[in-house]
Amino acid sequence: MSGKNAFVIGYPIKHSRSPLIHNYWLKEYNLTGSYTKLEIAPGDLKTFLSNMESSIYCGGNVTIPHKEKTFEICVRTTETARKIGAVNTIWLEDSQLCGDNTDVGGFLANLDEEAPGWDAPCEKAAVIGAGGAARAILVGLASRGVRHVKILNRTADRMRALADEARVWGFQSVTTHLLAEPRAFSGEALLVNATSLGMVGQPALSVDLDGLSKNAVVSDIVYAPLETALLREAARRGHRTSSGLGMLLHQAAPGFERWFGVRPKVTPALRDLIVDDLRQARP
Ligand SMILES: NC(=O)c1ccc[n+]([C@@H]2O[C@H](COP(=O)([O-])OP(=O)(O)OC[C@H]3O[C@@H](n4cnc5c(N)ncnc54)[C@H](OP(=O)(O)O)[C@@H]3O)[C@@H](O)[C@H]2O)c1
Known part of the structure; x- marks a missing residue:
């Protein structure tokens, strides 16, 4: 060829x-x-x-x-x-x-396009997941000046190990929260699902969005389905949303x-x- x-x-x-x-x-x-x-x-x-x-x-x-x-x-x-x-x-x-x-740049470019101004400034963010995609997203958030980040995950060990790494990426604070525990959020301006939960064939992601900032942006990197239950619920509550397809x-x-x-x-x-x-x- x-x-x-x-x-x-x-x-x-x-x-x-x-x-x-x-x-x-x-x-x-x-x-x-x-x-x-x-x-x-x-x-x-x-x-x-x-x-x-x-x-x-x-x-x-x-x-x-x-x-x-x-x-x-x-x-x-x-x-x-x-x-x-x-x-x-x-x-x-x-x-x-x-x-x-290029996942870092892809995530940020999509968020900039679908939720312009999300980082002007973004004081607090929460990322669900502790795998490769969550890691890329945290690197991206640190590069854009997010000050405080909370990592939520099913498995404690993986979550804590990622939090230890993320602490040297420029955040002022990195906290952790088990996904199964209630009342996860406290005024975050950005929430990102970086797990496979909510994807076709996978269990649904169950989180209570109470506690997010009123103007929070909710992003899901799952792209099949195009609109996950998380994004639907976030939109219903009046949040701006960003989907996985753009990333x-x-x-x-x-x-x-x-x-x-x-x-x-x-x-x-x-x-x-x-x-x-x-x-x-x-x-
Ligand atoms: N839109 C895009 O361009 C893009 C780019 C990259 C990835 N993705 C998508 O992002 C997702 C994650 O990818 P990854 O590379 O980070 O995978 P990974 O390294 O395998 O990490 C998977 C994450 O999902 C969590 N998880 C999986 N099944 C779960 C369950 N049943 N209950 C609770 N938590 C569960 C894992 O939690 P534990 O630590 O507890 O196992 C972990 O945090 C995939 O769906 C992938 O397709 C999308």
Whole structure:
């Protein structure tokens, strides 16, 4: 195939929407090249990455469960990737494997677009979750000057370990709260769900939104369904909301620019394409 070729690797990879996004942009910007999903088993990851230079690929996206292992294999990484300890975007530079984590920028770009002014300033925020996505979001919130953050999670150990790390990222305070305990919120101006709760096929997220600031923005990074029960309830209470789809689209843009040389735009037409695909998908 002429032009540049990129991939998304994961295991499994069947449900990835990344090819839909990148192939849309390839067509939109009239570029030759390809973007393909490749299922790579964990045992084959190292070999796949070592052989990248002699392959047709110039780089690609990395998804579950390969983000941390690929970070370890990368020779060069961005500061953001090092804070998170995981990469989702890789490329070759001077024959060396380089990696970045674009979830942080994707999350912030989407929040800026869907809830402008959310950080002007944001004194207090709460993040539900203590996995890779929560970590990326906390790095993003620290970079935008959020002063106080509360982390909520089902499992105490993982939550406390993440809180210990987040304390050196620039917050004035980082507190923790078990998800199962009531009365979680106290005047937060931003709430983010960074768990898989509320996703199609997963249990619902059950939190009492009482206690959030009256003007709080509520964000959910789950994008299937497009409007989660959390976002519906937040909207019913008059909060501004931000959904996971925009983050998915915005995190894809920097990778596309690296591999294909054009900074693509997240447009309503692209959104509609993914929305249609999500609506057609069966749980
Ligand atoms: N919109 C986007 O672009 C985007 C980007 C990245 C991720 N995501 C989505 O974000 C979600 C989390 O991803 P991740 O990479 O952070 O995953 P992860 O590292 O596996 O973390 C999963 C998180 O969800 C919690 N969780 C899972 N099942 C639960 C349950 N039954 N009850 C309570 N808590 C539960 C876990 O809590 P414990 O610690 O207690 O296990 C943990 O906090 C996924 O749904 C992913 O698709 C979306």
